[in-house]
Amino acid sequence: MKRRTFLLGTASGFSVLALAACVTPQPVPSPSVAPSTLTPSLVPQPLAVSRTNWSTDPFSRGSFSYAAVGATPEHRAALAQAVDARVFFAGEATAADEPGTVQGARASGLLAASQVQDVAAPGERITIVGAGIAGITAARQLVDDGFNVVVIEARDRIGGRIDTVSGDWPFPIERGPSFVHGTAENFLDDELTALGVRLLPFPRTPEVRTRAGAVVEVSPLGPQAVAGALGWAANQQQDVSVERALIDSGEASLSKTPNAEGLSDADWLEYEIATKLKIESGATPSQQSAWYTTDIASTDDDHIVIGGYSTLLTSDAEGLEVLLSSVVNRVAHDDRGVSLRLGTGESLSADRVIVTVPLGVLKNAAIEFSPALPFTHRGAIAALGMGVVDKIWLQFDEPFWDTAARLWTIVGEDADFPVWVNMMPLTGEPILMGMIAAENAARLSELQDDEFLSAALAALEPFLAVADAG
Numbered sequence: 466m467k468r469r470t471f472l473l474g475t476a477s478g479f480s481v482l483a484l485a486a487c488v489t490p491q492p493v494p495s496p497s498v499a500p501s502t503l504t505p506s507l508v509p510q511p512l513a514v515s516r517t518n519w520s521t522d523p524f525s526r527g528s529f530s531y532a533a534v535g536a537t538p539e540h541r542a543a544l545a546q547a548v549d550a551r552v553f554f555a556g557e558a559t560a561a562d563e564p565g566t567v568q569g570a571r572a573s574g575l576l577a578a579s580q581v582q583d584v585a586a587p588g589e590r591i592t593i594v595g596a597g598i599a600g601i602t603a604a605r606q607l608v609d610d611g612f613n614v615v616v617i618e619a620r621d622r623i624g625g626r627i628d629t630v631s632g633d634w635p636f637p638i639e640r641g642p643s644f645v646h647g648t649a650e651n652f653l654d655d656e657l658t659a660l661g662v663r664l665l666p667f668p669r670t671p672e673v674r675t676r677a678g679a680v681v682e683v684s685p686l687g688p689q690a691v692a693g694a695l696g697w698a699a700n701q702q703q704d705v706s707v708e709r710a711l712i713d714s715g716e717a718s719l720s721k722t723p724n725a726e727g728l729s730d731a732d733w734l735e736y737e738i739a740t741k742l743k744i745e746s747g748a749t750p751s752q753q754s755a756w757y758t759t760d761i762a763s764t765d766d767d768h769i770v771i772g773g774y775s776t777l778l779t780s781d782a783e784g785l786e787v788l789l790s791s792v793v794n795r796v797a798h799d800d801r802g803v804s805l806r807l808g809t810g811e812s813l814s815a816d817r818v819i820v821t822v823p824l825g826v827l828k829n830a831a832i833e834f835s836p837a838l839p840f841t842h843r844g845a846i847a848a849l850g851m852g853v854v855d856k857i858w859l860q861f862d863e864p865f866w867d868t869a870a871r872l873w874t875i876v877g878e879d880a881d882f883p884v885w886v887n888m889m890p891l892t893g894e895p896i897l898m899g900m901i902a903a904e905n906a907a908r909l910s911e912l913q914d915d916e917f918l919s920a921a922l923a924a925l926e927p928f929l930a931v932a933d934a935g
């Protein structure tokens with residue numbers, strides 16, 4: 466499996482090994498918080514806040530798919546199989562290469578479109594469920610090939626998990642993906658540049674601080690332990706969790722004795738887990754497959770998008786027939802065609818359908834399939850995991866920090882927000898983007914906006930400029 470590397474790398478959690486808490490579905494909270502409701506903190510109150518809650522979003526039910534224990538790349542291939550040449554599937558979870566990414570989702574849309582082209586007669590009516598990058602890409606391909614295409618989208622906008630917000634922010638902020646991972650096969654950075662979208666190189670070299678605010682050198686102990694555990698797991702008869710691999714391989718047996726800075730060897734494994742494994746997958750080490758979790762140590766060519774990721778969809782969506790605010794809740798097919806039922810009770814018929822809804826929506830059985838999906842599809846939906854990564858964007862009137870580092874991380878505690886991106890050196894604006902993942906994200910997803918903000922501000926205290934901290 467190719468890895469997703471939009472930030473740091475992979476790892477797993479230790480004192481944080483509890484499974485993600487159950488989350489009660491609730492409406493997506495308002496992205497804004499009124500300043501009057503904010504709880505005082507050493508960190509100044511922000512001027513503007515935008516918070517995501519992807520796990521409770523009914524049209525996503527999580528952030529992106531990950532390799533759960535026991536899941537294999539074959540499960541993704543099984544999910545990508547067409548059913549009776551009528552019902553096709555696309556979306557990041559079905560991607561053979563780079564699942565969980567924008568480029569993986571787009572490739573899956575192209576593949577599904579080509580599968581349809583192979584079996585459909587010219588001019589057939591094709592319905593696509595979901596106007597994310599997979600759905601829009603497939604639709605563009607099929608329209609250009611002369612098919613009669615309609616895209617049905619539950620939200621009142623296109624883009625899905627690509628969720629760019631402009632509004633009052635000094636530059637467009639990204640509530641979904643921010644990063645483009647440069648690989649030999651991925652030219653998204655060139656494409657975005659050609660579209661006039663600003664993106665900047667984003668070397669993944671973090672500044673690491675202790676809770677007390679001391680800047681420390683990253684230790685290699687964390688990546689070494691994870692690499693050792695994954696290497697051990699590769700030689701086992703069956704897949705185990707990353708957590709189990711760390712324990713049973715002995716790699717987790719690190720000293721807990723603090724040094725002069727108050728950090729132990731075990732803290733560096735925790736750090737690797739919190740800032741890499743959990744952020745990359747949205748899952749705990751106890752949930753992640755040791756066979757298909759990849760340790761990332763290479764010098765990756767990442768870029769951060771600061772000029773609007775959603776521009777990627779704009780030209781492809783031009784002229785497409787898209788029905789917004791239309792939730793599909795049933796997909797039926799027989800040998801004559803497909804019939805879709807909307808939440809409003811209306812029905813639509815077509816010759817074929819491409820379903821691009823997120824894995825989390827399929828797991829939640831929000832769409833009824835008739836006849837029921839084949840066992841291989843249901844097995845894949847159950848086996849693959851849907852991880853959770855949430856973001857908080859904070860705009861300040863002036864920086865309270867004095868570091869010019871772009872990537873901030875915290876060692877020595879199970880910080881809810883262990884990773885921050887400092888947009889100041891990138892944009893000149895005192896804006897920070899925090900990330901929270903896995904069980905921490907699930908737990909905080911239940912908080913009100915003001916409590917969520919308080920947790921984020923508390924996590925930022927190590928970055929207070931020394932004069933302010935005193």
Ligand SMILES: Cc1cc2nc3c(=O)[nH]c(=O)nc-3n(C[C@H](O)[C@H](O)[C@H](O)COP(=O)(O)OP(=O)(O)OC[C@H]3O[C@@H](n4cnc5c(N)ncnc54)[C@H](O)[C@@H]3O)c2cc1C
Pocket residue numbers: 471517519523524525527528529555556557558564565566567568570594595596597598599600617618619620623624625626627640641642643644645646791792793794821822823826831832854855856
């Ligand atoms: C917080 C976060 C950070 C991320 N960071 C990165 C990153 O830095 N780099 C990267 O490459 N990737 C990143 N990703 C992953 C990336 O965003 C996704 O892999 C990609 O956007 C998925 O595209 P998609 O078309 O498969 O799915 P989606 O974009 O989710 O599209 C599916 C569409 O189906 C619609 N839908 C759902 N249910 C129904 C229904 N019942 N009826 C009709 N429509 C429905 C949804 O509203 C949605 O528009 C991130 C994701 C998140 C959430």
